[in-house]
Amino acid sequence: MTSHREPDFDVAGGVDTHQDTHTAAVIDVVGRVLGTEQFPATSVGYEALLAWMCSFGRLGKVGVEGTGAYGAGLARLLRERQVQVVEVDRPDRKTRRFQGKSDPIDAIQAAKTALAGERTGLPKQRDGRIEAVRNLRVARRSAVDQRADVQRQIKALIVTAPNELRERLRGLPVAKLITTCAALRPDRADAAQPVTAAKIALCSLARRHQQLTTEIGELDELLEPLVTSINPDLIAVHGVGPDTAGQLLVTAGENHDRLTSEAAFAMLCGVAPIPASSGKTNRHRLNRGGDRQANCALYRIALVRLRWDPRTRAYMERRIQDGLSKKEIIRCLKRYIAREIYQVITKNDHERVA
Structure with missing residues (x-):
């Protein structure tokens, strides 16, 4: 006879998160729905949600949708109260087609998914230095994207500019072009003339480009020592710079021990081939999922090594x-x-276990 170990909890929870409200559901150990309730997405609401769940019995796992977005505050509180939080995916289309779509239905599905342990993962912790890196990188990436847009707009204006201005600016290197456009001093009183209006626009865009460049430099001055202090071994890896290292650390998260193997990290980065075999056919297909920013960081490392590393x-x-x-x-x-x-990021964990 096989003995079955009794669960050490009475109920499990699920939460469908939104910007202003969170809808919670509680089920027992066999999946029966005990109740659903909606709470405001505030600190007081989080406390009330947890107290409501605990009123049904010993609370085990709580499945939360969007722990990296609207559910971040709730996940932080549950961790502080020693409640096991698992991140659940939204219900697939087939389930929604048969069950319908509503906040209580999604919350119940999240609770059942957490109880069954299907399509779940441990959420990232967002209370350490890696979270600080993520915040700074959000601002830096925005500035880089805006600067690229400004540069494209400048070149588009030059294409349609009057002949005299176009001949003067066409063919200049980017740095020289920005400096030249920023130094333009058109007469703003004559803005109705196409030449003057083009100069005003080019000057404004060039100055914006310079301002964004300054902003990016200031953020880099903050990010480089921070990333180096978190994991100096990662910066020392061939082809890895502060930017790519910061992205890979953010992808792995503060609690990177949630990644059980290097294969899991590869899947997270979207570089693990997906099995697509059937019958006598044995093949893999390209993985288009995962963190695409981490995938891009690995791509840049590969390009650097192809250029400079003899072994590669x-x-x-x-x-x-x-x-x-x-x-x-x-x-x-x-x-x-x-x-x-993966081995570099988890090196300290492996040494601690050894």
Whole structure:
């Protein structure tokens, strides 16, 4: 006879999170719904939600949708109260097609998913230095994107500018172009003339470009020592700079021990091939999921190594002889790099266990 261990909790919870309200559901250990309730998405509401769940019995797992967005505050409170929080995916389309869509239905599904342990994961902790890196990187990425937009707008204006202005600015390097446009001093009283209006627009955009460049530099001055202090070994990896290191640390999270293996980290970064075999056919397909920013960081590391690392260049030549294309080789390299990065990020954890 096989003995079954009794669960050490009476109920499990699920929460469907939104900007202003959270809808909670409680089920027992066999999946029967005990109740649903809606609470405001505030500190007081979080306390009331937890007290309501605990009123049904010993609370076990709580499945929360969107622990990295609207559910971040609730997840933080539950962790502080020693309640196990799991992040659940939204119900798939097939389930919603049969069950319908509402906040209580989603909350019940989250509770059942947490109880069953299907499609769940531990949420990232957002109370450490890596969260500070993430916040700074949000501002930096926004500034970089806006600067790129400004640069494209400047070049588009030059294409349609009057001949005299176009001939003067066309062909200049980017740095020289920005400096020249920022130094333009058109007569604003004559803004009705196309030439003057073009100069005013180019001057405004160039100054905005310079301001964004200054902002990016200031953020880099904060990010580089912070990332280095978190994991100096990661910065020392060939091809890894402060920007890529910061992104990979953010992807792994403060509690990177939630990543059970290097294969899980590779899947998180979207560089683990997906099995697509059937019958006698044995193949894999490209993984288009995962954190695309982490995937981009691994791609940049691969490009740097292909340019400067002799071992990587030798690997590429060997795989070309095997019949692989450059894209396929880079995909293989990203998988190998993910394995190396995972070992560096979790190095202290492995040493502590040893």
